[in-house]
Amino acid sequence: MKVKNITLRRQFLIRIVSALFIIALCSGAIQIYLMKEQIIRQTNQEAEVLARDVLRTVEQTELATQSIEHQIDLKLISYAKHIATLLQGRPAEQITQEELLKIRDDLGLAGITIFQEAKSKDDIVGVVATEKEEIGFSFKKFGYYEVGKMLLSGGKPFIPGATFSDKNVLVLPIAQSGSHKTEPAFFKYAYYHAPNTDYIINPYIEANEVYHYTEVVGPNKTINKLMKENDVLLEIAVLHPKVFANPSLEKQLYPPLKKIEAGSFRLQTGKDRDFLTKRDMKKVSYIDKIDGKKVYKMFLPLGDDRVIYLALDYGKMSAPLYRHSIILIVSGLVSLLILFLLTARFFHHIYENIRKIQRQIKLLEEGNLTAKSEVNDGSELENLSESTNRMVDKLNQLVTDIQEQAAHTQRLSVLLEAVASQSVEKMYELSTEATMKSREQLYEITEFFDEMIAALQPYKQDENIGNVIERVEVMRKMANEQTAATTEMTIALSDLLQSLHEQARELSEISNLLLDYMAKFKLS
Incomplete structure (x- = not known):
C-alpha cells in the first residue's frame, strides 16, 4: 500500500500545533491544580487570621472578666463574713426577712438567702430570703446537695467552673438565676458557712453589668466587627463541643454552658455536628455545599472545652485567584500563539529555501544542467545551495566534455568505417587474385611434378631416382600446404577487416546514441 506523502510544512505544522496543544493542556492543568492549592492555602491563612482575632478577643475578655469576677468574689466573701458578724451566730429560725432586707439595702446587694439542711436530712433548702422566689430553693434538685454538706461540715467544696473555693467558702461564676422563671436574670452567688452555725449565708449581686460588659467588649463585638469588615465571612462562633455531645449540659446552672457562646452557627450541617461530638478534636477545615453555595468551614479547638468556628464564602474568596489564574492561562495561550506564529514564520523561510533547492534538483532530474538556486540566509542551507551549484557547474562541464568527445569519436568512427569498408573490398580483391594465382601456380607445379614422376617412374628401381621421386612428393605436399596457408591467411x-568494419559501424552507432543522449541535457 502506497503511503501518502505529507509535505514537510504540513508535518511541521501538525507537530508544532500538537506540541503547543499538549504544552497548553499540561500548563493549564498544572495552573488549575496550583490555583486550587493556592486558594486553599490562602483561605486557610485568612481563616486562621480571623480565628486568631477572635481567640485574642476571647482571651482578653476572659482575662478582664476573670479580673472583674475576682474583685467581685473578694467583695462577696467580705459581704458574707460581714453578714455573719451582723447575724451574731443566731440560729436560722431567729433570722427574719426584714433583717435580711435591711442588710441587703445597706450593703447594696441584690439579695440574701439563708440555706439550712432540711428536717429530712436529705436536702439543703432556702429557709429565709430577701426574695420570696428563693424560699424553698433546693440544692438537691440541681445536684449540689453534696457541695452544701461539704460547706456545712467546714470542708473545701469543689464545683467545676467555680471562681473561688476555700474552706467554708464557695463563689460561683456569673450565671442565670434558677429561681427567676419570668425573665432571665444573671447573678453572682457566694456561699459562706460561718463556723459554729448550721446554715449557709448566700449573698448575691446582680451581674448584668458584667454580662453586658462581655457582650459589649467580648467576642460578639469582635465577631460583629469582623463580619462588617470582611465580605467573605459568613459567620463566626465560639462553640462548646461538650454541649453538642451532651445537650443536657445547657440546662444545668453551674457551670453555665451554651452550645454557642458567641456568634452564630446557622450553617451547621450533620458533618459539623459529627466533628463537634468527637472526643479527640484537631484543627479541621473543609468545603461544604449549602443551598448550592460552596462554604469553606474551619474549626479551631481552644483547649478541651471550646472551638472557634468560621464559615467563609468560598466563591468570593476564590474569585480573585480564579481571575488571576484565567489571566495567566490566557497570557500563556497568547504567548504560545505568538511563539507558534514566530516559529511558523521562521520555518516558512527555511521551507522556501528548501523548496528552491528542491526545484533545482527537479530541473537537474529533467536534464537541465544550468539550474541554479539562490539561498542567502547565512545558514547551512546556503552552504548546501552553493555546493549544489558547484556540482551543477562540474556536471555541466563534464557533460560538455563528454559531448565533445562523443562527437569526435563519432567522426573518427565514421572515418574508420569508411576506411575499413574500402580495405575490406581491396583485401577481398587481393585475396581472390592471390588465391587464384597461387592455385594456378600450384596446379602448374603439381602438373610438373606429375610429369616428372611419370618420367622417372620406370627408373624408380634406381636408388637415386627413388630418392628424387620421394623428394618430389615432399615438395608437392609442401606446395599444397603453402598454397592452403596463403589462402587461409588471405581469408x-x-x-x-570485415570485423573491423563492423566494429567501426557499431562504434559509430554508439557515438550517435551518446550524442542523442547528450542532446537531452540543457547546457550553458
Missing part, C-alpha cells in the same frame, strides 16, 4: 585477413 583471415579479409575476415579481420
Whole structure:
C-alpha cells in the first residue's frame, strides 16, 4: 500500500500545533491544580487570621472578666463574713426577712438567702430570703446537695467552673438565676458557712453589668466587627463541643454552658455536628455545599472545652485567584500563539529555501544542467545551495566534455568505417587474385611434378631416382600446404577487416546514441 506523502510544512505544522496543544493542556492543568492549592492555602491563612482575632478577643475578655469576677468574689466573701458578724451566730429560725432586707439595702446587694439542711436530712433548702422566689430553693434538685454538706461540715467544696473555693467558702461564676422563671436574670452567688452555725449565708449581686460588659467588649463585638469588615465571612462562633455531645449540659446552672457562646452557627450541617461530638478534636477545615453555595468551614479547638468556628464564602474568596489564574492561562495561550506564529514564520523561510533547492534538483532530474538556486540566509542551507551549484557547474562541464568527445569519436568512427569498408573490398580483391594465382601456380607445379614422376617412374628401381621421386612428393605436399596457408591467411585477413568494419559501424552507432543522449541535457 502506497503511503501518502505529507509535505514537510504540513508535518511541521501538525507537530508544532500538537506540541503547543499538549504544552497548553499540561500548563493549564498544572495552573488549575496550583490555583486550587493556592486558594486553599490562602483561605486557610485568612481563616486562621480571623480565628486568631477572635481567640485574642476571647482571651482578653476572659482575662478582664476573670479580673472583674475576682474583685467581685473578694467583695462577696467580705459581704458574707460581714453578714455573719451582723447575724451574731443566731440560729436560722431567729433570722427574719426584714433583717435580711435591711442588710441587703445597706450593703447594696441584690439579695440574701439563708440555706439550712432540711428536717429530712436529705436536702439543703432556702429557709429565709430577701426574695420570696428563693424560699424553698433546693440544692438537691440541681445536684449540689453534696457541695452544701461539704460547706456545712467546714470542708473545701469543689464545683467545676467555680471562681473561688476555700474552706467554708464557695463563689460561683456569673450565671442565670434558677429561681427567676419570668425573665432571665444573671447573678453572682457566694456561699459562706460561718463556723459554729448550721446554715449557709448566700449573698448575691446582680451581674448584668458584667454580662453586658462581655457582650459589649467580648467576642460578639469582635465577631460583629469582623463580619462588617470582611465580605467573605459568613459567620463566626465560639462553640462548646461538650454541649453538642451532651445537650443536657445547657440546662444545668453551674457551670453555665451554651452550645454557642458567641456568634452564630446557622450553617451547621450533620458533618459539623459529627466533628463537634468527637472526643479527640484537631484543627479541621473543609468545603461544604449549602443551598448550592460552596462554604469553606474551619474549626479551631481552644483547649478541651471550646472551638472557634468560621464559615467563609468560598466563591468570593476564590474569585480573585480564579481571575488571576484565567489571566495567566490566557497570557500563556497568547504567548504560545505568538511563539507558534514566530516559529511558523521562521520555518516558512527555511521551507522556501528548501523548496528552491528542491526545484533545482527537479530541473537537474529533467536534464537541465544550468539550474541554479539562490539561498542567502547565512545558514547551512546556503552552504548546501552553493555546493549544489558547484556540482551543477562540474556536471555541466563534464557533460560538455563528454559531448565533445562523443562527437569526435563519432567522426573518427565514421572515418574508420569508411576506411575499413574500402580495405575490406581491396583485401577481398587481393585475396581472390592471390588465391587464384597461387592455385594456378600450384596446379602448374603439381602438373610438373606429375610429369616428372611419370618420367622417372620406370627408373624408380634406381636408388637415386627413388630418392628424387620421394623428394618430389615432399615438395608437392609442401606446395599444397603453402598454397592452403596463403589462402587461409588471405581469408583471415579479409575476415579481420570485415570485423573491423563492423566494429567501426557499431562504434559509430554508439557515438550517435551518446550524442542523442547528450542532446537531452540543457547546457550553458
